[in-house]
Amino acid sequence: MAMASLGLESSELFIPMIPVMGFGLIWVLISAFMLGKMERKRLGVIELEPIKKSVAKQHEADLELAATAEAPDYRRPKLAWFNFTLTIVLMACLIIDFMSLAILFMIAFAIALLVNYPELKQ
DSSP states (O other): OHHHHHTOOHHHHHGGGHHHHHHHHHHHHHHHHHHHHHHHHHHOOOOOOOOOHHHHHHHHHHHHHHHHSOOOOOOOGGGHHHHHHHHHHHHHHHHTTOSOHHHHHHHHHHHHHHHHOOSTTO
């Protein structure tokens, strides 16, 4: 709504917000670290009892059964680096104002879909 009322392009509104978003990310990480340290100090370290051998054997059997079960291949760990690179390229194109924001996102989304799910059945 602000873009339409001010007559701005999306990059004119998005690019100045990048440093603020970076500081926000840093603040969230720092505050999460500080809150975690305070909670650890408040709660202390919790020691767990060792499990019995019969329970351990049952747990191992459950793990073997779970390992043999066929799970859907939604995750793409082998393509993580490609997806990371595509994201970095997209962010660089957004910063240098290569094309319109909507067009860049559509192109990146189409490339990600074609690479991550090459068959229609997936």
